[in-house]
Every structure is written in structure tokens, then in C-alpha cells.
Amino acid sequence: xxxQMLTALGWQEVVTVDKVRLESKTEDYTICIDExxxxxxxxxxxxxxxxxxxxxxxQQQMCNFLxxxxxxxxxxxxxxxxxxxxxxxxxx
Numbered sequence: 001x002x003x004q005m006l007t008a009l010g011w012q013e014v015v016t017v018d019k020v021r022l023e024s025k026t027e028d029y030t031i032c033i034d035e036x037x038x039x040x041x042x043x044x045x046x047x048x049x050x051x052x053x054x055x056x057x058x059q060q061q062m063c064n065f066l067x068x069x070x071x072x073x074x075x076x077x078x079x080x081x082x083x084x085x086x087x088x089x090x091x092x
Contacts, residue, residue, distance in 0.1 A: 014081075014085070015081045015084050015085050015088070016084075017036065017080045017081050017084060018036070018037035018038075019034050019035060019036045019037065019080065020034070020035045021033070021034050028047060028065075029045045029046060029047050029062070029065065030045070030046040030047075031043065031044070031045055031046075032044040032046070034080075036080050036083075036084075038084055038087055039080065039083055039084065039087070042076060043066070043071065043073070045062045045065070045066070047062070
């Protein structure tokens with residue numbers, strides 16, 4: 001239905017992100033595990049803080065949290081839609 005509304009408004013589909021998301025919460029974090037078609041598995045951690053929070057310290061705490069779960073990976077800053085477009089352009 002959303003796709004039909006956007007099409008009716010003149011929007012054109014550029015890329016489709018096909019993902020399955022599992023979401024859970026701990027005392028400190030909201031954890032999302034995304035399986036993105038063509039890209040793989042991703043973990044997203046979210047924490048709500050004050051504007052004055054020490055971002056670098058919070059990021060280190062998040063890395064430690066993941067390491068304690070034996071999860072090793074790299075920080076991915078590229079949005080899924082951009083990643084899929086880049087992948088499609090490299091294949092073409």
C-alpha cells in the first residue's frame with residue numbers, strides 16, 4: 001500500500017531493501033539484527049543518552065558489549081540502500 005501511495009505521488013523506486021529484522025532490548029540497549037538480502041547480517045545497537053554524553057565512551061562500551069557476546073565485526077556506516085546500489089553498480 002505504501003508503495004502504491006508513493007507511486008501515485010510521482011515517486012520512482014530506485015532500490016529495494018529486502019530485510020528481516022529481529023529486535024530485542026536489554027537494560028542498556030535496543031538490539032536489532034537485520035538480515036539484508038544481498039548484503040548479509042548486521043547488528044544495530046541503540047542507546048538513548050543526554051546530548052552531553054561522551055559519544056566515544058559509549059561507542060567503546062557498545063564494542064565491549066558485542067565482544068562479550070563473542071561478536072566480532074566492523075562498524076558499517078553505509079546505509080543499506082546505498083550499499084545495495086553500490087553492489088548493483090559493481091555487478092552491472
